[in-house]
Amino acid sequence: MSGTLPHLETQNLSAYYGTTQALEDVSIVIPRHQITMIIGPSGCGKTTLLKCLNRFIELEENARVEGKVLLDGENIYSPTVDVTEVRKKSGLLAQRPYPLPMSIFDNVAYGLRIHRLRSRHELNQAVQQYLQVAGLWEEVKDRLHCPASQLSIGQQQRLCLARGLAVEPEIILGDEPTSALDPVSAQHIERRLIELKERYTIVLVSHILRQARRLADYVIFMYMGKVIEAGPAHQVFNYPQHERTRAYLSGEF
Amino acid sequence: MRWKWQYLEEKFMQGLMLLSFGLILLSLLLILFTIVSKGLPSLSWEMISQTPKGGFYLGKEGGILNAIIGSLYLALGGTLIALLFAFPLALLLNIYLSQRLWADIVRLSLDILWGIPSIVYGAFGFTLMIFLGWRASLLGGILTLALLEFPIMARAMDEVIRRVPPDLPRAAYALGSTNLETAFLVLTRQILPGIATAILLAFGRGIGDAASVLFTAGYTDRIPNSLFSPAASLPLAVFFQLGTPFPEVQQRAYSAALILTVIVLGVSLTSRWLSHVLDRYSIH
Numbered sequence: 001m002s003g004t005l006p007h008l009e010t011q012n013l014s015a016y017y018g019t020t021q022a023l024e025d026v027s028i029v030i031p032r033h034q035i036t037m038i039i040g041p042s043g044c045g046k047t048t049l050l051k052c053l054n055r056f057i058e059l060e061e062n063a064r065v066e067g068k069v070l071l072d073g074e075n076i077y078s079p080t081v082d083v084t085e086v087r088k089k090s091g092l093l094a095q096r097p098y099p100l101p102m103s104i105f106d107n108v109a110y111g112l113r114i115h116r117l118r119s120r121h122e123l124n125q126a127v128q129q130y131l132q133v134a135g136l137w138e139e140v141k142d143r144l145h146c147p148a149s150q151l152s153i154g155q156q157q158r159l160c161l162a163r164g165l166a167v168e169p170e171i172i173l174g175d176e177p178t179s180a181l182d183p184v185s186a187q188h189i190e191r192r193l194i195e196l197k198e199r200y201t202i203v204l205v206s207h208i209l210r211q212a213r214r215l216a217d218y219v220i221f222m223y224m225g226k227v228i229e230a231g232p233a234h235q236v237f238n239y240p241q242h243e244r245t246r247a248y249l250s251g252e253f
Numbered sequence: 254m255r256w257k258w259q260y261l262e263e264k265f266m267q268g269l270m271l272l273s274f275g276l277i278l279l280s281l282l283l284i285l286f287t288i289v290s291k292g293l294p295s296l297s298w299e300m301i302s303q304t305p306k307g308g309f310y311l312g313k314e315g316g317i318l319n320a321i322i323g324s325l326y327l328a329l330g331g332t333l334i335a336l337l338f339a340f341p342l343a344l345l346l347n348i349y350l351s352q353r354l355w356a357d358i359v360r361l362s363l364d365i366l367w368g369i370p371s372i373v374y375g376a377f378g379f380t381l382m383i384f385l386g387w388r389a390s391l392l393g394g395i396l397t398l399a400l401l402e403f404p405i406m407a408r409a410m411d412e413v414i415r416r417v418p419p420d421l422p423r424a425a426y427a428l429g430s431t432n433l434e435t436a437f438l439v440l441t442r443q444i445l446p447g448i449a450t451a452i453l454l455a456f457g458r459g460i461g462d463a464a465s466v467l468f469t470a471g472y473t474d475r476i477p478n479s480l481f482s483p484a485a486s487l488p489l490a491v492f493f494q495l496g497t498p499f500p501e502v503q504q505r506a507y508s509a510a511l512i513l514t515v516i517v518l519g520v521s522l523t524s525r526w527l528s529h530v531l532d533r534y535s536i537h
Contacts, residue, residue, distance in 0.1 A: 054427065056423065056426070056427070059423060059426065061353065084429040084430065084431055085429070087426060087427055087428070087429045088428070088429030090427075091427070091428075092423075092424075092427035094420055094423070094424065094427075096420065098418070098420045098421050098423075098424040098536060099424075099536060100421075100424060100425065100439055100442070100536075101421070101439065101442045101443040101534045101535045101536050102442055102534050103534065110425075110428065110438070111428045111429070114428070114429070114430055114434050114438070115429065147533055147534045148534075148536075149534070149535070149536050149537065160424070163428065164427070164428065167428050167429055
């Protein structure tokens with residue numbers, strides 16, 4: 001039964017930018033169909049860890065990775081693995097949403113079109129379905145063929161969610177996906193994510209502790225490129241085992 | 254006393270900016286005025302609808318249709334061939350070359366090529382044609398113009414792609430796009446306005462250049478009927494007619510310049526309009 005296996009797992013993962021080490025010997029598990037939140041002070045390696053999970057780290061200049069990232073037990077850094085397949089399995093929400101330079105409809109249809117051909121009818125249906133899941137359908141159904149850049153930034157982030165879901169990923173990665181949004185839009189996204197964890201494994205980076213307390217089922221606390229503590233949210237938040245975690249949670253740094 | 258200096262600095266720089274603005278505008282108006290006032294009187298339907306008849310260069314009948322058609326063929330052909338190489342190169346520089354050093358070496362080479370005087374391209378093309386045993390021909394002119402336009406177009410496109418925020422291609426990669434899909438479906442869509450500008454910038458440079466086609470395309474009173482026949486061009490029509498001692502022929506040189514200016518102006522305005530239309534979907 002796949003439910004007992006962690007969805008994602010890293011083994012002795014280290015990452016370097018040139019000669020600077022950004023991640024040091026990270027071994028964590030990410031449970032299936034839960035919201036895992038990576039927290040820690042800025043510069044602690046949260047985003048780097050997230051980038052390792054979909055091989056985005058390879059897009060950085062001079063970046064180098066050691067160790068393994070297992071997706072359902074298979075190492076995504078193995079040379080036989082196709083990087084586009086890895087990225088297809090995870091949707092990404094960036095800090096600032098970047099719609100593709102095309103219409104609202106084409107943004108969602110893009111992923112469907114590049115991964116398999118679909119008939120016009122199927123495309124229409126799928127686009128509607130994913131826009132509904134992302135909670136954007138009602139707002140855009142009358143202007144699907146307008147440029148996506150006309151949407152507000154909060155709507156753009158939901159469009160990016162819909163676009164990511166259309167690729168039918170198993171995992172949703174979010175790099176502080178609400179940090180550029182106004183409070184109402186942020187709440188919109190948070191609510192979607194809570195709904196979506198039934199079907200997707202969600203990994204979020206956040207530097208907002210209150211958000212982590214609201215959303216997290218599982219928490220990874222990082223400091224200076226190392227994982228200090230990881231575990232179920234209630235355990236880490238209420239009974240932190242490590243001195244540093246306690247200090248961070250109480251707002252000392 | 255500091256505030257007073259700041260005030261003077263501000264005023265001085267503003268004056269300098271206004272002066273440059275005025276100079277630019279004045280030069281443009283002066284050039285246009287010269288061309289229009291000298292060229293308009295001898296501009297006639299005959300000028301743009303006929304090829305030179307016997308004695309044309311002595312002031313007799315005929316027109317410069319040969320040069321108009323020749324110039325359009327040369328510039329269109331050169332631009333098309335330059336595009337065929339410039340666009341893929343710009344994509345290569347920005348998407349596929351992960352080693353920034355190599356990309357910078359290529360950019361430096363392009364900048365040097367951009368700065369080379371067009372007469373050198375003409376001489377280079379001519380040498381190459383002699384080596385191949387070619388005569389002055391439309392094809393020779395087109396290839397030389399393509400060489401001249403290529404660095405301009407490639408660098409202009411490269412700069413446009415470099416201004417794309419890196420998060421945009423990343424968004425495409427995150428959806429599992431290959432490099433090729435990212436390049437052609439996402440990046441190209443984003444920079445279409447810039448591509449249009451780059452193409453027309455190079456076209457403008459190509460159609461206005463005299464030195465590169467002087468030896469390579471030659472000059473003829475006939476409209477070229479194959480890639481291997483020589484071709485006339487507007488800049489050379491201006492040059493040859495201005496070189497005659499007859500005032501009425503010299504005036505026709507100004508009409509030829511006027512026609513060339515109108516073509517270039519039309520191309521610039523079209524490119525402005527096209528950029529504006531294509532910009533609708535771009536992300537800013």
